[in-house]
Amino acid sequence: QVQLVESGGGLVQPGGSLRLSCVASASSFSVYTMGWYRQSPGNQRELVAQITAGINSNYTDSVKGRFTISRDNAKKTVYLQMNKLKPEDTAVYYCNARLFTRQYWGQGTQVIVSS
Secondary structure (H helix, E strand, O other): OOOEEEEOOEEEOOOOOEEEEEEEOOOOHHHOEEEEEEEOOOOOOEEEEEEOOOOOEEEOHHHOOOEEEEEEOOOOEEEEEEOOOOHHHOEEEEEEEEEOOEEEEOOOEEEEEOO
16 A cells, blocks of 8 residues: 655645645655646546656646656655646646556645636
């Protein structure tokens, strides 16, 4: 069982920045593909960004050029740096850890982009 704890959400004005963090309890954190998903009211949960064990990353089109995912295996932490935030980025952001058929979720952290 892997526990994931997110932090860093909050209220920010349009154009602002936030950095989300997710600390994992996995002893073999470095082999997991780590991802950030988000879900807003009335919408399905969507993949925002993910980073593999080999440090390959990919992003959903709407955040390319604004968000950056990174990982620190020594700290068992994955980050999501979010810049130039827009109101449509408002959602609950969830951390995900995946290895073959196993996956785990964090409890989520709320991000609100509003003036």
